[in-house]
Structure formats: structure tokens, C-alpha cells
Amino acid sequence: MPKGQPSVVPQDGLTTRQRRNRPLLMVHTGEMKGKSTAAFGMALRGWNQGWNIGVFQFVKSAKWKVGEEGAFKALGQLHEATGQGGPVEWHKMGEGWSWSRKAGTEEDHAADALEGWHEIQRRIKAETHDLYVLDEFTYPMKWGWVDVDEVVETLVNRPGHQYVVITGRNADQRLIDAADLVTEMTKVKHPMDAGQKGQKGIEW
16 A cells, blocks of 8 residues: 555445545554554544544553543543543543442453443444544453454444444454454564563553
């Protein structure tokens, strides 16, 4: 795809403009870091376009304050105050979710993840957000907490003009097959391999 030109033009009956503006289902997977970071970069560009951004984190602890969370909450406040960019919602399991249970057993976490997914389904049906970042959502699918076929059906048949990006290792092949854009982060080298711990501004 040199200079942004597609290598093939599909015979789908769509105009170039229609095809360019078709909302995408995207997956960032693989063993290396950067999957969530790349998704948040997309969300940043979407915010700049005035999109309504919804971030839903499925694995990270509610106590873990990642740098992007603070930045996007500030951007949401900027939008409310000035109208610049778009609105932002950021949700983590165990923080701000009315359906979340107390931290406990795997069954509790599984129930939280499933109800979280059901809430996202409701929002997709209502066309609430322009871009959904489902961060580390591959794990609830891998662990059997959420039905993969149901996820694929919901996302493939989503109404309106809604973009979705899913991050996490070991993405299910059914999700990969359904997606429009799939990126695999492959590790070449990482400082942790040499015993160096994560750093502020790099890992969080």
C-alpha cells in the first residue's frame, strides 16, 4: 500500500469515499508491548476529529493508573469546557461500573467481564460512541468468560458508523478473520529481558 494507495480495488459496488469512510473493526495482538499504546493513539486521533471515545479496560486493576487514562480524562474535561475534540469515557473493571462486584474469585471477575461486555453491546446498539477501545479484551474471550462467536456477531453487525479496536495477546482466530485490520506486535528486544523493570512514561 505505497503512499496510502490500496494494492487492490474490491468489486464491492462502493465509491472510493464510501469505502474510505467505512468503520473498521481492528485487532492489536501479539506478545510485545505497544498494543494498547497503539489503540490509544487511534483514540487520540479520533478525539481530535471530534469523535465520542469510549475506553473499556478488562484486565488492568482499577488501582493501576495508566498514563493514558489521566491524559484522556483531561481531554474529556477540555471538551466539556471548550467544545474542542470529543467526549471521553474511561471505564475499568472494579471502578465506576455499577455492575462490578467486590474483588474476589475468578467467578466474580468472569461475571464482571460478562456484564461489562453486555453493557458494551447495549452501547453499540444505541450507537453511543464513535470509537470503542476494548483494552485487553482478548483475555476474557480466551478464558471463556465471554462467548467469542457472540462478540464477533455483535461487532460485525454493529449499526451506524462505529469503530472498534480490541487489544490483547492470543486473539482468537475467529476475531482475526472478522477484523478489517489486524496488527501483531512481535518482540525483537525488550529491556526486561536484561532484568530492567518497567519505567514511568514508558510502561505507565
